Amino acid sequence: MTSYALLGAIEQGFAYGLMVVGVYLTFRVLDFPDLTVDGSLPLGASVSAVAITAGHPPVLAVLMASGAGFMAGAVTGVLNTKFRILHLLASILTMIALYSINLRIMGRPNMTLLGQDTVVDWFAAASGLMPHVSTPLLFGLVCVAALAVLVWFLHTELGLAFLATGDNKQMITSQGVNTDTIIIFGVGLSNALVAASGALVAQNQGAADVNMGVGTIIAGLASVIIGETVFGHKTITRALIAALLGSILYRVAIALALGMRLGDFAITPSDLNLITALLVVIALVMPQIKARTKRIMAGRVK
């Protein structure tokens, strides 16, 4: 792998890092499988593209995107808690609605940002570094800052209630906490992160596209699982860091697959999805194999 490809993979890992952390919050912490993300990622991209085109500063565009993402997530949360719609279905409903909404926001399916000022250009100019170095650095800083705030938040009273909601709903309800509010807020927060990620991705690739959300949840889950397997998840801080690093590992794995050359037969570009699926399966199976070998070894010692 060339240094460009490696730095590029790290850059993509961080760009999608906020999304992965968002997916972690719903999927693992709230125990809420949330497919809204396939719609809220392009939502963030659309909002930021429209904001930038209208002349707003790119940083503000990212904040506006996460605000829109929060609202989208909150809608899923309300559908689930107030209207008793199954979480999976509630999130699918929001996701498909967002497709039309994103088209409305942009007024077209693809909005170019080529030639516009983005956070990427701004940071490259401010830091004086080469773009392929400054961009991963910028996205990395954004992710680290977001994680720091998140870790702080999860140790506040509200944060602890948030953590407990997914673990033991009954217990936390008996403590007088309204879990509905927590779920609405939590799914909102998760999608705010996802939409911010969408804004970064769009500004990085030079266009917002209504179809760019396809497969977001797969990438998110794969990253979460790879991160957990490789880096562990004993404490919430460690789990969040693992999710972020998982995002990077996932993109590095794709970069490796893209660069694979094994003679004439070998792997063709069309095998990319298969390779990605295999990587995730390996990540999922590894802990089981490890546990089994441990048991067998322990049995032998006896």
Add this chain to the structure above:
Amino acid sequence: MTRLLLTVAALCLLAANALAAGSYTVSVTQIVEHPALDAMRQGVADRLRDRGAEVVFNVHIAQGNMGTNIQIVNQIKGEKPDLVLAIATPGAQAAAQKIQDIPILFTGVTDPVSAGLVKDLQNSGGGNVTGMSDFSPMDQHVALILEIAPSAKTIGVIYNAGEPNSVVLVDKLTEEAAKAGLVVQGATIANSSGVFQAVRSLVGRADVIYIPTDNTAVSALESAVKVCTQTRLPLIAADVDSVDRGAIAAVAVDYYKMGLQTGDMAYRILVEGVAPGDMPVEFLEDLNLHVNTKAAAAMGVTLPEATITRAAKVVE
């Protein structure tokens, strides 16, 4: 003596050729695998080979995933090719955003201006990007529709509002149709399973159905053929493959030929050293008309003799 001279001359020619067309690397970014897109890639490769340029291709396909799409650009930066060939809009946009020091040649992009790839079709911005547009010649499509259904007043069009190219095409169709005094009725679909219902919704509201080069609509063309046959509505397509599948006619870009012409542009950049910024966006002038007489009969249309004789291919 003559033989010796000839040999020397031949050797000189060979040497000149080798000098002119050395060995080059071209990195390809393509958003999905798709017969039309693959045909373009093949066309570029064939033309470069036929003109004597020795080219190694690194082909990357994003499998429709935008995250992978941009990773491919980083992969390509590391490969340091002599030329980036971007097939279809998303790959071209990502390449143009990230790569400034390598020539980028796009092809199969419908509207390169609104995609932000070039400032205008003359490419007056003078950047490192140029290429070919596959824009359907809408004036010719409207003319073909009128040739087949002369009494038509309303054109029904099926398309996916989420495909950037389709929206541009339908806008252009509406404009060209208005010039001919026709009205366009759109029915949008979100996925290919919506085609059947969308065509049905147009029955009674449209005199002829037109399917543009919209991936979603074209992938479920058969259901449109079925409805049109049942209700005897003429169905015109924008790509020639759809004629084999049951549309009455299409006058269209041949994607392989488009690849050949893109290959000529690649040759100019690689071998002749022309800067992309000095090359305007090109269109394919050489279009093919295909007709399907069996489909015409089934949809209650008698094709004019002139149309059939003019066709490059007649499906019976």
